[in-house]
Amino acid sequence: MSINLGSVAGAQWDQVPTVAAVVLVTTALLALFGRRLNVLLAGDESATALGVDVNRLRAVLLVLSALLTGTVIAVAGRIGFVGLMIPHLVRLTTGADHRRLLPLTALLGRDGAEDHAAVSDAVDRCGVRPFADRDYASLSGGERQRVLLARALAQDPQLLVLDELTNHLDIRARFELLDLIRATGVTTLAVLHDLDLAARLCDHLVVLHEGTVVAAGPVLEVLTPGALAAVFGVRARTERHADGVVRITYEAQPLARCHQRNRSGAVADQRACRE
Template identity: 60%
Template sequence: MKLLVDEVAVTLDSTPVLRGVSVEVEPGAIVGLVGPNGSGKSTLLRAVYRSLRPGQGAVRLGGTDVWAMSARESALRTAAVLQDNTIPAGMTVAEVVELGRTPHSRAPYSRVPHKDGGREPVEEAMRRTGTLALAGRPFGALSGGERQRVLLAKALAQSPLLLVLDEPTNHLDIRARFELLELVRELGVTTLAVLHDLDLAVRSCDSLVVLHEGRVAAAGHPLEALTPGVLSGVFGVVGEVAAHPDGIVRVTYAARPLAATALVPS
């Protein structure tokens, strides 16, 4: 399902945080939101998953304004994996994943059939994320990578049309980061993700939206969005993005910081 963010503006405590931001995510695509701290990335996600109402503009999912939906209708369509997920102490992995079925029914989760008549959605979500073997373990006893997979399983148990991720690879080791983003790619769900690591973003996303001071500084394919000018002007580093012979898009940074190179008068 297509996501359209149309000229969204948000002001918090009299301070403009988003200034006319527009983003499109085509069905099944992964779009990465990147930018320096304080550029408005997480605020934009909050507007998308209906946690923060924009002062101006609209967020449309499948052509419908998300704020014209009820909270339950929105939850049936959009699942979010956030940095500040608070899971009650003592819950097992299976119980955490079952929370994803809350928008669908008030009946016991095990009695809720998959909407397509297939495998029970909690079990299916755990199978797809490789967490079935963890079902009986306490969530609090898991490693960082395992927790992220379980939270992704919880989101998938909602059977969402849109997946919203806020720095899903934060605090994960290198292998876990690659595995998680490869899993998101395999899911085929329309995804909008905030990513801190630019190299992971260019490898994993179909396109990027670069936010800077609440505005879209650049957007498009990673090779088009992260130009040397954007890297220096927005992120304050010297570097370039290029597709290598193995087909992987990578970011290469200069050995010296921007202040010691690009800012020297010519």
């Protein structure tokens, strides 16, 4: 998890002088280019007319930024979330002068007590505390998904956007992850191809077919026998059981006749799709 979230837990004291020297020197050099960066705001042509070698300036900035970023990542690991709000807020309050923008962003962008508390809370909520000292690459698929969810929750989101969140997970890991997501209480927008998981997890469904929305609404109103046959090519019915969970029951011969005809190139029999 350290390599994914960024951590200095694995750093050694003998690394500090090298890292500090690189960070101080590159930050100071970037600040020195503040005036030229201001000129770039007027556009490349205007900057060139004012005597700024635009290509050379960009090349120098790229090298300095890469050196600074590479040094930090070598010690702290990849940072999963970069707080871009600080530069924007500083620009809104103090103006676009890079001579002020760069040093103020460096000072205000540091992690505070609230940031550490948010990360700790997310780690505990997702149950990934035992993985805190492990390399991200050593985690299983389910463990990685938990770590990624913790990373998202640490940002105190109002909306979670998840794409195929259960891919490559075994059945237990799938249910554990789904229960964890529902327990967060955060509004979630998820892309799923697994109908059973969609029926179990979601309160509201939007069904897409060939790039078009064909149905939207509560689960039982959307996953009707007709829709399951016409869109997904299966004969099934959806119902809410006594335990409150919505489940899909497939017929003994689940392939819908209309789907078979479509795949062979013939025109679909819509009456068969509605059966």
